[in-house]
Amino acid sequence: xxxxxxxxxxxxxxxxxxxxxxxxxxxxxxxxxxxxxxxxxxxxxxxxxxxxxxxxxxxxxxxxxxxxxxxxxxxxxxxxxxxxxxxxxxxxxxxxxxxxxxxxxxxxxxxxxxxxxxxxxxxxxxxxxxxxxxxxxxxxxxxxxxxxxxxxxxxxxxxxxxxxxxxxxxxxxxxxxxxxxxxxxxxxxxxxx
Amino acid sequence: xxxxxxxxxxxxxxxxxxxxxxxxxxxxxxxxxxxxxxxxxxxxxxxxxxxxxxxxxxxxxxxxxxxxxxxxxxxxxxxxxxxxxxxxxxxxxxxxxxxxxxxxxxxxxxxxxxxxxxxxxxxxxxxxxxxxxxxxxxxxxxxxxxxxxxxxxxxxxxxxxxxxxxxxxxxxxxxxxxxxxxxxxxxxxxxxxxxxxxxxxxxxxxxxxxxxxxxxxxxxxxxxxxxxxxxxxxxxxxxxxxxxxxxxxxxxxxxxxxxxxxxxxxxxxxxxxxxxxxxxxxxxxxxxxxxxxxxxxxxxxxxxxxxxxxxxxxxxxxxxxxxxxxxxxxxxxxxxxxxxxxxxxxxxxxxxxxxxxxxxxxxxxxxxxxxxxxxxxxxxxxxxxxxxx
Numbered sequence: 157x158x159x160x161x162x163x164x165x166x167x168x169x170x171x172x173x174x175x176x177x178x179x180x181x182x183x184x185x186x187x188x189x190x191x192x193x194x195x196x197x198x199x200x201x202x203x204x205x206x207x208x209x210x211x212x213x214x215x216x217x218x219x220x221x222x223x224x225x226x227x228x229x230x231x232x233x234x235x236x237x238x239x240x241x242x243x244x245x246x247x248x249x250x251x252x253x254x255x256x257x258x259x260x261x262x263x264x265x266x267x268x269x270x271x272x273x274x275x276x277x278x279x280x281x282x283x284x285x286x287x288x289x290x291x292x293x294x295x296x297x298x299x300x301x302x303x304x305x306x307x308x309x310x311x312x313x314x315x316x317x318x319x320x321x322x323x324x325x326x327x328x329x330x331x332x333x334x335x336x337x338x339x340x341x342x343x344x345x346x347x348x349x
Numbered sequence: 350x351x352x353x354x355x356x357x358x359x360x361x362x363x364x365x366x367x368x369x370x371x372x373x374x375x376x377x378x379x380x381x382x383x384x385x386x387x388x389x390x391x392x393x394x395x396x397x398x399x400x401x402x403x404x405x406x407x408x409x410x411x412x413x414x415x416x417x418x419x420x421x422x423x424x425x426x427x428x429x430x431x432x433x434x435x436x437x438x439x440x441x442x443x444x445x446x447x448x449x450x451x452x453x454x455x456x457x458x459x460x461x462x463x464x465x466x467x468x469x470x471x472x473x474x475x476x477x478x479x480x481x482x483x484x485x486x487x488x489x490x491x492x493x494x495x496x497x498x499x500x501x502x503x504x505x506x507x508x509x510x511x512x513x514x515x516x517x518x519x520x521x522x523x524x525x526x527x528x529x530x531x532x533x534x535x536x537x538x539x540x541x542x543x544x545x546x547x548x549x550x551x552x553x554x555x556x557x558x559x560x561x562x563x564x565x566x567x568x569x570x571x572x573x574x575x576x577x578x579x580x581x582x583x584x585x586x587x588x589x590x591x592x593x594x595x596x597x598x599x600x601x602x603x604x605x606x607x608x609x610x611x612x613x614x615x616x617x618x619x620x621x622x623x624x625x626x627x628x629x630x631x632x633x634x635x636x637x638x639x640x641x642x643x644x645x646x647x648x649x650x651x652x653x654x655x656x657x658x659x660x661x662x663x664x665x666x667x668x669x670x671x672x673x674x675x676x677x678x679x680x681x682x683x684x685x686x687x688x689x690x691x692x693x694x695x696x697x698x699x700x701x702x703x704x705x706x707x708x709x710x711x712x713x714x715x716x717x718x719x720x721x722x723x724x725x726x727x728x729x730x731x732x733x734x735x736x737x738x
Contacts (some may be wrong), residue, residue, distance in 0.1 A: 220555075221557060299387040
């Protein structure tokens, strides 16, 4: 190998350091038989300060936010989760943070102030799940058209059978059946988590 | 003045739209608008088994289908807790490095065409064609390969493939020299790329840029070396980085050098596959996850049952989640799977490099000339299929 680099910081050390720095925050490690990456739940109101610490602490230096994903766990409560995948280039380490979001109040503070790349990543999550990132400089749809109604990646949003968007040049086109349930596939029973 | 560029503009490499606010020829503000190619792959994946999503990934970065296949398979393998046999890993490395060469060739050809160097396009597409015919030989498709499977490959490589690859790899350094003769010291090329669309290392990291865009800014970060997957730790190669502050020329140099490095890796991979046999093990023999071969299905009762189970349902991963990223030609391509124990993923998130890299565009062009926007978009190497998914 040309330039060997030891696999740096272990995620246990990161968690340890976070717990030392924020003794009053409620961190909870996600357990499970196949949770392959070290994942830490934290309350939404501590997100920004924890992320700032993760970025600025020279021992950790999580300088890059790799991805922001929304997840819908219908019918669980809290229904949504927002997952942040972090990468530390100087320390060659990865870490995963999760925030739980309730359906009634789907809001998470934005981390665009910590990592500017969060701008588009959070917009994508908003676009798909309707999770609002408070304080975001430009929170609007990114992949779907602005006038789109609904949040397509939510589990209660059906796959397909949407009305056709453009019908101005086909006046004789049959109007879609208002009782779309007839067409809709059998409702899938989701396993509770 | 507000100028609308795209979505149907030859230099935007697909359906990218950029709204430019101009003062004379100076760009005050640039806002990329995307989504014209959105097909809801993440939603569709929730209704498909893991294997059924593989053909979808071909259509993301359609210039590097095998890299996308590899990312999905590695992520699913991480979730399942399995690892492909060494021979499979070597074949995967060989084919993804050829993919990288072909993707960079398309990039170089079209980027040069945007800037006005017409000839390079023909040279680059000549080499790309050879890679496509290698795909054709491997799996019968020139672009939508869908060749990798979770736990292995769709079928064994055909006889004579390694010779063909070797011939290509032996010729490639000379072709790379040709490209460089045309461009590297060409005064027009230098004038159009040097100092144009700069991105400092700090900006690149903050904006989440990965791949050649990040390395062009001088950050030596390559997942193949820093977080090796698929046996990359056994290969000898260098990671080229930009030297003059992250301009378009730096990104050009990084990609051209990456073609050379990929050639090196592919050569080693060919030797590795040869040492393990031109024909041989091409998937894991764990039939809970992998389809047994047709011969076995015809002769063994268990294999028939496994075949039936996998075709009827797919495999059942444990409840959990996994994120695995690879160094795709454009940067970090990651798949994030959440499994609820059923054969269909509860959530599949694609972290596509072009999507995040495109975010750096306003930083590169604001305060500069409108003609440089085209260089900036070209030097980012975006594929809209991957941005919009």
